[in-house]
Amino acid sequence: MFYPGNVKKEYNRQINYANRGMDLENLLNQSNEYYLETNRAVIYKKPTPITISEVKYGAKERVITKAYFRTPSTLDYNGIYRGLYIDYDAKETKNKTSFPLANLHEHQLLHIKRVIEHGGISFLIIYMNNNFYYLDGKDIINFIEESDRKSIPFSYIEDKGFIIEQKIKPRLNYLDIIDQIYFKED
C-alpha cells in the first residue's frame, strides 16, 4: 500500500538524499509531526487533490475504483505558526544552475501573492545542489515581476534564500528561518 506522496515519488524518478533514503515530502511530514508534538506549530500537508469518478460500496467500506489527479491551485502545506498563517510548497530540481519556474503553476504563483497580501507567510522549500533552501514568497514574486526569465538562477536563491538546518528532530528545521526573517529582535 502506498500514499499519494509515493505516487509522486515514483512519477518524478526521485532524487536520492544521501544517507537518508527518504523523500522531501517525508522529511517535511516528519518535521511537521515533531513541531506538532512539541506544540511549536500546527502545519499539515493537504491531501492530494483528485476527482473521483467511480465509487463502489463494499460490505465494510466504500472503495474508489476510478479517480484522476487534479492540478493543485494552492500549495501543498499550510497551517499556523506564532499566530501567523503559513503556506508553502516543497520542490526539487536536478538542475544545478537554475530553478525552472515550470515547477510552479500560474495559480500557485497567484496564491503565493494573495497569501502575502493578506498578511500570511508563503515560501518554497527547494532541494537543489545538495541543500534545502528556504526561498521567501516575496523574493519569488519580486523576481517574477522584475524579470521575464523562465527560471530562477541559483545565484538568486543563494543570495535571497536561506539554507535550512538539517537535524535529527526536526529533520528540516525550517521554522528557525521564519524566526530569523519575521521575528528577529534587534
Added chain:
Amino acid sequence: MFYPGNVKKEYNRQINYANRGMDLENLLNQSNEYYLETNRAVIYKKPTPITISEVKYGAKERVITKAYFRTPSTLDYNGIYRGLYIDYDAKETKNKTSFPLANLHEHQLLHIKRVIEHGGISFLIIYMNNNFYYLDGKDIINFIEESDRKSIPFSYIEDKGFIIEQKIKPRLNYLDIIDQIYFKED
C-alpha cells in the same frame, strides 16, 4: 463525473435546503470563491483525504484504480482572513434538540484546541433547524471540558452561536460573524 463532496452527499442522504437545491459544501465553496474574487479572504476546502493503493499509467494520464477514504484528523476548510489563520468545518444534523458530538472525531477536537492555542480562529458551521449557525471553537471546547454529554443542546448553540446571514453573494456570509466577534470596535 462527480467530486468528493458529492460522494459524501450521496452517502449522507442529503438534507435539502429549501429553494436552494445545493448542499452545504457547495454553498461554502461558492462563498469562498466570492471572498477570493473580492479579495476579502483566501480560504479553500482541503481535498478529501484518501489512501491510494493502485494507479495505472494510461496513454494520456495516470488513473487511480483503487483508493480508500481516510478519517480526517483536521477540519475541511482553512485559510487566511485579516491576517488571521482560519480553520473550520461544516456539519449538519436533522436532530432538532441537540448536535451529536459523534459528528466530530477526537482528532478534530484536539485540532480545534491547538489552532486556538496558536492564535488562530476555529469554528463549526452547523446547519440545524433551518438555520446555519456559527459556533466558535472556544465555546465547543468549553462545553466539552465542562460537560460529559455526548451532544451539544440546541439551546447552547442558540445561546453561544450566531445565525449566519444568507445572501446571493456570498451565499453564507460567515466572515461577518468573525468581524463581529474578533474585530468589534467599541
